[in-house]
Structures are given as C-alpha cells and as structure tokens.
Amino acid sequence: MAQAMSHSSAQSAARAAPHDETHQQHPIKLYLVVWGWLFVLSLFSYLVDYFHVQGILRWSLICLFMTLKAGLIVAIFMHMAWERLTLIYAILIPPAVLMVFIVIMATESEYTHWLRELFFRTGT
Amino acid sequence: MAETAVANTGQPQKLLPGMEGFVADWSSDQRAFKKVSWGKAMMWIFLLSDTFIFSCFLISYMTVRMSTTVPWPNPSKVFALHIGGQEVPLILIAIMTFVLISSSGTMAMAVNYGYRRDRKKTAILMLATAAFGATFVGMQAFEWTKLISEGVRPWENPWGAAQFGSAFFMITGFHGTHVTIGVIFLLIIAHKVWRGDFDTGRAGFMTRRKGRYENVEIMGLYWHFVDLVWVFIFAFFYLW
Numbered sequence: 001m002a003q004a005m006s007h008s009s010a011q012s013a014a015r016a017a018p019h020d021e022t023h024q025q026h027p028i029k030l031y032l033v034v035w036g037w038l039f040v041l042s043l044f045s046y047l048v049d050y051f052h053v054q055g056i057l058r059w060s061l062i063c064l065f066m067t068l069k070a071g072l073i074v075a076i077f078m079h080m081a082w083e084r085l086t087l088i089y090a091i092l093i094p095p096a097v098l099m100v101f102i103v104i105m106a107t108e109s110e111y112t113h114w115l116r117e118l119f120f121r122t123g124t
Numbered sequence: 125m126a127e128t129a130v131a132n133t134g135q136p137q138k139l140l141p142g143m144e145g146f147v148a149d150w151s152s153d154q155r156a157f158k159k160v161s162w163g164k165a166m167m168w169i170f171l172l173s174d175t176f177i178f179s180c181f182l183i184s185y186m187t188v189r190m191s192t193t194v195p196w197p198n199p200s201k202v203f204a205l206h207i208g209g210q211e212v213p214l215i216l217i218a219i220m221t222f223v224l225i226s227s228s229g230t231m232a233m234a235v236n237y238g239y240r241r242d243r244k245k246t247a248i249l250m251l252a253t254a255a256f257g258a259t260f261v262g263m264q265a266f267e268w269t270k271l272i273s274e275g276v277r278p279w280e281n282p283w284g285a286a287q288f289g290s291a292f293f294m295i296t297g298f299h300g301t302h303v304t305i306g307v308i309f310l311l312i313i314a315h316k317v318w319r320g321d322f323d324t325g326r327a328g329f330m331t332r333r334k335g336r337y338e339n340v341e342i343m344g345l346y347w348h349f350v351d352l353v354w355v356f357i358f359a360f361f362y363l364w
Contacts, residue, residue: 024341025239035229042225042358046218049200049363059364066359070352077232077348079341085142086149087157091168098179105183109190116193 024079034076041065041072167342171349174302178353181295182360188287197283199362203267217362220263221354224303227256228351231344238340243317246340250314253347257307264300268293295357302350313343 045065048058075081080088139158140148149156157165189196200213207215234249271292275282278290316322316335325334 024235026236028233028236031229031232031236034232035225038225038228039222042218042221045359045363046214046221049214052200062359062363066355069355073228073348073352073355077228077351078345083160084139084149084158085146087160087165087168089146090157091172094172095175095179098176098183101179102183102186105187106190109187112191113193116191121193 024082030076034072037072038069041069161338163338163342164345167345171345174349174353178295178298178356181291181298182356185291185295185361188291189285192285192287194285196285197281197288199364202271202283203362214362216263216267217358220260220267221358223256223260223263224351224354227253227260228348230256231347235341235344238317238322238337241323241337243320243323247314247318250310250317250340250343254307254310254314257303257310257347261300261303261307264296264303268296291361295361299350299353299357302353306347306350309343309346313339 042065045062048061048065053061074092080091139145149158203215203217204211204213205215206212230249230252234246234253237245237249276289276292278293280286281289316326316328317340319326321328322335322337322339327333328335
C-alpha cells in the first residue's frame with residue numbers, strides 16, 4: 001500500500017513537472033510583504049491627489065509609485081524575477097517600443113493643439 | 125513516451141546563465157523558453173499582445189487629452205463621493221484599487237498553495253480572488269451608472285472636453301471586461317482544484333487533456349496582469 005502510494009505520488013510528481021520545468025516555490029511571507037507594499041504605494045498615490053499636490057512633483061510622484069507597483073507585481077507576483085533572461089527579454093523589451101509611440105503621438109497632438117488654437121479659437 | 129518528451133526539450137547539455145544563456149537559448153533550435161511550459165510561455169505572449177491593446181487605448185487617450193482646446197474634466201471632482209455630507213475626492217476609485225490589489229494578494233497565495241498540493245486552501249483563496257474581482261466589477265457598474273445619470277456620454281459631458289466620456293467608457297469598459305472574464309476563469313479553475321482534477325488527472329472539458337497545478341499559476345498570470353493594467357489606468361486616467 002505504501003509502495004503503491006509512493007508510486008502514485010511519484011507519478012503525479014512526474015505529471016506535475018515534465019521537461020524539467022521549475023516551479024515557483026517561495027514562502028507565503030514574501031507575498032504578504034509585497035501585498036503590504038502595494039497597499040502602502042497605492043495609499044501614497046491616493047494621497048498625492050487628496051492633498052492636491054500639483055505640477056512636476058505630482059507627475060513625478062504618480063509615475064514613481066506606478067512604476068514601483070508595476071515592478072513589484074511583475075517581478076514577485078508574476079514570478080518574473082525568477083525566470084530565465086530569455087523570457088524576461090522576450091516579454092519586457094517589446095513594450096519599450098511603446099515609448100517611441102508615445103513620443104510620436106505626443107508630438108502629433110502638440111501640433112494638432114497648436115493648429116486648433118490658431119484656427120478655431122477666433123470665435124470664442 | 126517519456127524519452128520522446130525528453131528528446132523534444134532539446135536540452136541535453138547544462139544551461140548557461142546570464143547573457144551567454146540568453147544568446148544560447150535563442151540560437152538553440154527547437155525551444156527557446158527553457159524550463160517554462162508552453163502553457164505559461166503562451167500566456168505570457170498573450171499578455172504581451174494585451175499590453176499593446178491597452179497601450180493603444182491609453183496612448184489615444186493621451187492624444188485626445190493633449191490636443192483638445194477645451195479644458196479636461198477634473199477626475200478628482202468627477203469621481204468624488206458624498207460621504208457624511210463631505211465630498212471625498214476619488215474615494216470610490218481608491219477603494220476599487222485596494223480591492224483589486226487584495227485580489228492579487230490572494231491569487232499569489234493560491235498559486236503557492238497549489239504547488240503545495242493544498243487543494244482546500246488553493247480553492248478557497250481562488251474563490252476569495254473571484255469575490256474581490258466581482259466586487260470590483262460591481263463598483264465599476266455603480267460608477268458607470270453614476271456618471272451616466274450625471275449626463276456623461278461618449279460624445280459629451282457637463283464638465284468639459286467631450287473626449288473624456290469616450291476615453292473613460294472605452295478604457296474602463298475594456299478593463300472591466302477583462303476582470304469579468306478573469307472571474308469566470310477563476311471559478312472554473314477553482315472548481316477543478318476543489319474536485320481534485322489536477323491530482324486525479326481528469327480530462328479537461330474543453331481540451332480533453334489532463335491539467336496540472338501549473339494551471340493555477342497560468343491563471344494567476346492573467347489575474348495579476350489585470351491588476352497591472354489597473355495600476356496604469358489609475359495613474360494615467362484618474363490621477364493625472
């Protein structure tokens with residue numbers, strides 16, 4: 001019986017991990033700590049709005065908290081920190097191209113805005 | 125069968141770390157993503173494509189907001205609620221953010237218990253995640269109802285630039301759809317875990333293939349992504 005049990009558990013272990021795949025096994029405490037940090041960072045970004053922080057400080061704080069939160073979620077919750085560099089680059093490099101897209105569209109909308117100010121503001 | 129599986133992975137020699145490993149993996153033929161199952165790799169690639177969809181929405185929002193000559197409605201005021209006779213700015217959105225983050229926390233722990241073969245805890249944590257997700261969607265429905273009753277439409281609103289409505293409904297609607305699909309996905313996987321499908325090797329109802337506890341992690345990737353997208357929506361649409 002014990003042998004049968006160990007046999008079946010060995011089988012299920014083989015089923016769980018074919019092809020030498022590594023599974024993520026970390027202490028629960030890690031997730032609780034990250035969870036706590038996400039709460040604190042969200043609270044901070046809410047307080048930025050609550051206390052009406054304005055100007056460059058507002059944008060930089062919002063972006064800072066956003067980046068930290070996104071980093072924690074991807075690295076710890078989605079286990080990216082423990083993946084091989086191959087997967088990390090395949091997933092994280094392509095979105096970097098979006099920066100170029102953002103610059104292009106920002107330039108374009110500045111231009112549109114300028115045209116609208118120039119030609120459609122006369123009546124108001 | 126086992127031998128072919130080993131042969132298919134094409135990794136007889138030991139794997140190199142770091143940059144050398146990066147080049148070796150990509151040039152190794154057969155299979156670039158070592159130590160990652162196809163299910164997980166494909167979920168990541170799906171999420172990458174989803175990233176581009178949400179980015180297109182957020183970038184078009186940026187474009188209309190930057191190019192309009194009409195002042196943009198102040199989200200801090202638009203999404204304020206009256207609580208006890210006081211106007212609390214953005215409070216509903218803040219609560220929604222905390223609810224979604226909590227759901228991400230329970231999901232991460234569900235994945236962990238899944239690999240420990242703790243069926244009961246995994247299923248309960250997944251159900252908690254689904255409950256948080258459903259709460260989020262419910263609050264979003266409340267928010268939509270409130271804004272629609274105040275006269276926000278995709279083509280107009282009482283406070284300023286008309287594009288506010290179209291950007292709002294498009295972005296939050298698409299995100300809410302993702303959360304809803306995630307809740308359904310969660311309930312299905314939680315049911316499978318509860319029934320012990322991943323221990324007994326019962327065939328899945330759609331693929332007719334045996335599932336593994338890794339399915340919980342793949343489900344988790346999707347759920348964390350939904351939370352991740354909300355981080356950006358919260359920063360760019362609600363706080364900016």
